[in-house]
Amino acid sequence: MPTKTKTKKEVYWRCKKCGDEIYWNTHKSMTYCKCGALGVDGCEFYLRLIGDEKYREEVKKEKHENKRFTKN
Numbered sequence: 289m290p291t292k293t294k295t296k297k298e299v300y301w302r303c304k305k306c307g308d309e310i311y312w313n314t315h316k317s318m319t320y321c322k323c324g325a326l327g328v329d330g331c332e333f334y335l336r337l338i339g340d341e342k343y344r345e346e347v348k349k350e351k352h353e354n355k356r357f358t359k360n
Contacts, residue, residue, distance in 0.1 A: 300347040
């Protein structure tokens, strides 16, 4: 069976103080890092970041998904 690899980009926000990474889509729920220096609240329509800009960093990761196709 042929397979197709799909690449999906995911965005995380990393706290430079404690190193926690928070996924951008928190489904409208404010999520803080361990030390409280970074807060992320987001969904498909908006993104709200709480905290000083010097303590946060955007991290882009690639996720590979294998899809299997079958003949009907």
